[in-house]
Amino acid sequence: MTALPHDYYLKFVDNQVLQDTTDFHAKTNYTIHECVEHFSYLHRFPDETLRLLAGxxxxxYPDMNLTLNGERIPNADSDLDIVRNESCDVFKEYDLPFATLKxxxxxxMVRNDDSHKRGYPSAGALYPVESFVCSLSSAEQDWPCDEKVLHILPQSRRFEIVQNTSDISALKRALLPPGSDIGSPSIAIIYMTxxxxxxxxxxxxxxxxxxxxAGALYMLMDLSAKRVGIRNRVWSGYCDTMVSRSLGLSPALFHPLCVQFFGHTK
Ligand SMILES: Cc1cc2nc3c(=O)[nH]c(=O)nc-3n(C[C@H](O)[C@H](O)[C@H](O)COP(=O)(O)O)c2cc1C
Structure with a gap:
């Protein structure tokens, strides 16, 4: 396994596929962040319509009663490792120990040093999603460096220090716009592609x-959070461009597909 400069991939990409995907992806950007609130809104459905259509x-065949007679699928025992906790509603300020993060x-990470296969499935074993860990806590006694963002290298099982991230006020504004009501998560993982x-x-x-x-990653981290005794919430309420830019990555090619917050409620 060689470490390629990321630009090398551009040599092998069909430009039309890249352009069409970029155009489509732009349509999936968050529409209610403060950076676009003056010209966009999400929907105008009344609460009762949302209650009817969501969840x-x-x-x-709703009118034909075609369910299998007498068969109910049992609830899984909530103590099982594969049963997740509910998402955290409000995080309290908490300095997450670095050992807990690890x-x-x-x-x-890779399952063993002889293979490039990781702890989650990936189409063709390409692993096209990069994970970035950001320290959001203001205490941070246990954080190991000045920079607040670390890029995970799952093959070498190391942290790459993301440059120019000692001040992450812009990143915090991108992830947690005013009115987010989520409290103070300790850590965010950004799943970037x-x-x-x-x-x-x-x-x-x-x-x-x-x-x-990205879904496989956040589900695995959801269960891992339960195992290490912390809470989490997956989050899509952020501005893509602001996130990529504040990590020093080109917003044209790097897209944050999803964010996941971790921390404590007490
Ligand atoms: C892809 C994805 C994006 C989400 N984005 C947000 C979000 O932006 N804000 C939020 O409060 N919750 C977000 N959530 C959490 C969901 O609201 C939550 O999972 C759902 O209400 C079900 O509740 P539970 O996780 O406690 O079972 C997101 C979940 C997923 C899977």
Whole structure:
């Protein structure tokens, strides 16, 4: 396994696929962040319409009672490792020990030194999603460097220090716009994708796979958080461009697919 400069992938990408994906992706940007609030809104559905349309199951034949007679699927025991906690509503200020962070991240690493395979599935084993850990806590007695953002290297199981991130006030504003009401998470993981790596092999389907991989990552981290005794919430209420720029990454090619906050409620 060689360490390629990320620009090298551009050599192998079909420009039209890159352009079309970029255009589509731009349409998925968050529409209610303060940076766009003067010209966009999400919806104008009344509460009762939302109650009707969200959270329900979707039977194919609602009027025909075609369910299997007498069969109920049991609830899983909440003590099981594969049963997650509910998402955290409000995080309290908490200085997460760095050792806890390392334990949290351990399931993302390669399974052993002879293989490049990691602790989650990836289409074609390309692993097109990069994870960035950001320290959001103001105490930070246990954080190991001045920079507040670390890029995870799952193969060498190391942290790469993201340059120029000692001051993350812009990143915090991008992730937690005013009115976020989520309290003070200790850590954010940003699941970032670099489009040339996503698209060079599987083209448009690679884009779909990268999004699915982000889901596998946050679910694994959700269960890992339960194991190490902290809470989490997946988060999409951020401004993509502001996030990429504040990490010093090109917003044209690096896209934060999802964010996940971690911390404590007490
Ligand atoms: C992709 C994704 C994006 C989410 N974005 C947000 C968000 O921006 N703000 C928020 O408060 N919760 C967000 N959530 C958390 C959901 O609201 C939460 O998972 C859902 O209400 C179900 O509750 P539970 O996780 O406690 O079971 C997100 C969850 C997912 C999977």
């Amino acid at each position: 329900n199951e979707l039977p194919l 334990a949290l991240l351990s399931p993302l 670099y489009l040339p790596k996503v698209l060079f092999k599987y083209r448009f389907r690679g884009y779909r796979m990268a999004n699915m991989e």
